[in-house]
Amino acid sequence: MAQISFKPSHQTIRWIGPWLLGGLLYRSVIAWAMPPGFDEAYYYLYTRHLDWSYFDHPLMVALTSGFGLWLTGMVSPLTLRLGALGLFTGSLYLLYRTGQRLLGESAGRWSLAIASLIPIFFLALGTFAAPDNGLIFFWTAVLWVSACEFFPSGPYRPTARIVLIGLLLGLACLSKYHGFVFGLSLVGFCATSPEHRRALRSPWTALSLLLFGLVLLPLLYWNATHGWISFRFHLSSRFDSSLTSTYSLSNLLGVLAAELGYLFPTLGLPLWWVSVRETLAQLRRMVAVKPHKPDPLLAQKRFLLWCGLPTAVGFTLLGGLTPIYPAWPTPGLWSLTPLLGQTVGEWQARSRPAVRRWLGGSGLAIGSLLLFALLHITLGTLQKPSQYALFGGLIAPQADPSTTLIDVMQLRQRLIEDSEVRSAIAAADFLVTPEFWLSGYVAIAVEPLTEAPVMAFSQDPRGHALWFQPADWLGQDAIFISIADFSQAETIETYQPYFETFKEIAQVKTRRGGAVSEVFYLYRAANLVKAYEYPY
Incomplete structure (x- = not known):
């Protein structure tokens, strides 16, 4: 078996x-400046409740999110994202190697450049802490090893690389369930390619499946001991309230428009155009009576289409039935990027200045828009009032959705500065919030103040329902933390019956641009007298 080389040439470097x-x-600048999102704050809780798997996702996101925290011993948005930053750099390099191996040096280089510029790629996959960090790294590793396996310099014969593919694919599945779709895509490619069909009958594939199953043991063991709750959530219950009875073309068009926005139109439109063009070319060759002009890269392109289209098209089409997250189709689009990279190489041969203007202009526009957004999120440049407001400000903090990104470092400082609050938190047996995601924000903020657990009393508790048994905390004292987004009268009415006393002790305010952006209400909830009942 030919060895897989990681060493690039000096010219490549x-x-x-x-x-x-x-x-x-x-x-890294974005990771340092941007407050954590809802999911990121929640994934921080994964790192405090290490387990073989979790309600929402397999275990890898706990490891990738925890990497920077454990490495530095500090809890901040940047350290929470260090794993994402490092893994995406590796993913970009592996994507370059994949494009280079399949379609040539030019395709590999342009694939790297394009993937570095597409916002949904470098933000969702490479900046923010998410299951997609590990997924895209192992996904791209599978792409590269598969490219080396299925496209040798001579006739194809199955090799031991298939075992490595099984290992890496298992790790992709331990990152996010998209990995299973990718595995089926690889089977589809081999089954429809006469030359590669022999891989499905190879003893190496049997060994690969065995290793794949062994890697999945943590996921399977955890689910088996928890009533397969994670699979039931992803395959059924998460869609129960949002799934429409009829397919909506308008919803699908909305998903496509949003997808192009996240990809950025000048990059997303060419990416989809090239993918559709290559798909139609493959179909025409399948049904053609007259022979077509030979394409020496036909099989390589078909491989990329098989790796990308099922995920990209499948999750996009799902948007006509139910709301989808922008990141769901992204791994498939990532796999299709080398096709655009090869096309850009052809464009460059015809007009190098045009390609430079296109990519340079796209990069400048994306960078400018992100800088504008980052300045508003951190300083409130569009906020009214704000000491940094442009044009006098346009939107009040209460109506600005960007204020839902809680500045946890400022919140931490406010809690530390208030001696009464600091003492109350230190004395509490546990902390509790009304939402699973708010608990993540609170846990990050209070990290230097207490080691007490932070839980959520919510009917959408996610992992909290498995991490905690509220009955175990009967007789214990808590600090209940809510925010101004929720009616405090309803909060008191809902949660006061669970405690002997429930009394507000402080209001802690965070500010942006000098104006209040969020208000946190802290209640001393003494003596839990009634266990909160989770729905599962």
């Missing part, structure tokens, strides 16, 4: 080095 290092620096 000179070309891809600035892209990798420049992208890492750019994403």
Whole structure:
């Protein structure tokens, strides 16, 4: 078996080095400045409740999110995202190697450049802490090893690389359930390619499946001991309230429009156009009576289409039935990027200045828009009032959705500065909030103040229902923390019966641009007298 080489040439390093290092620096600035999102705050709780798997996702996101926390011993948005930053840099390099292996050096380089510029790629996959961080790294590793396996210099014969594919695919599944779709895509490619069909009958594949199953043991063991709750959630219950009875073309068009926005139109439209063009070319060759002009890269393109289209198209079409997250189709679109990379190489041969203007203009526009958004999120440049307001400000903090991203570092400082609050938190046996995601924010903020657990009394508790048994906390004292987004009268009415006393002790305010952006209501909830009942 030919060895897989990780060592790039000096010329390659000179070309891809600035892209990798420049992208890492750019994403690091965003990771440092941007407050954590809802999901990121929730994934921080994963790192405090290490387990073989979790209600929402397999275990990898706990490891990738915890990497920076454990490495530095500090809890901050940046350290929470260090794993994402590092893994995406590796993913970009592996994507370059995949494009290079399948479609040539030019395709590999342009794939790297395009993937570095597409916002949904470098933000959702490479900046924010998410299951997609590990998924896209192992997904791309599978792409590259598969490219080396299925497209050798001579006739194809199955090799031991298939075992490595099984291992990496298992790790992708331990990152996010998308990995199973990818595995089926690889089977589909082999089944429809006469030359590669022999891989399905190879003893190496049997060994690969065995290793794949062994890697999945943590996921399977945890689910088996928890009533398969994670699979039931993803395959059924999460869609119960949102699934429409009829397919909606208007919803699908909305999903497509949003998808192009996240990809950025000048990059997303060419990516989809090239993917559709190559798909139609493959179909025409299948049904053609007259022979077509030979395409030496036909099988390589078919491989990329099989790896990308089922995920990209499948999850996009799902948007006509139920709301989807922007990141769901993204791994498939990532797999299709080398096809656009090859096409850009052809465009460059015809007009190098046009390609530079296109990519340079796209990068400048994306960078400018993100800088504008980042300044508003952190300083309130569009907020009215704000000491940093542009044009006098346009939107009040109460109506601005960006204020839902809680500045946990400022909140931490406010809690530390208030001696009464600091003492109350330190004395509490546990902390509790009314939402699963708010507990993540609170846990990050109070990390230097207490080691007490932070739980959620909510009918959408996610992992909290498995991490805690409220009956175990009967007789214990808590600090209940809510925010101004919720009616405090309803909060008191809902949660006061669970405690002997429930009394407000403080209001802690965070500010942006000098104006109040969020108000946190802290209640001393003494003596839990009634266990909160979770729905599962």
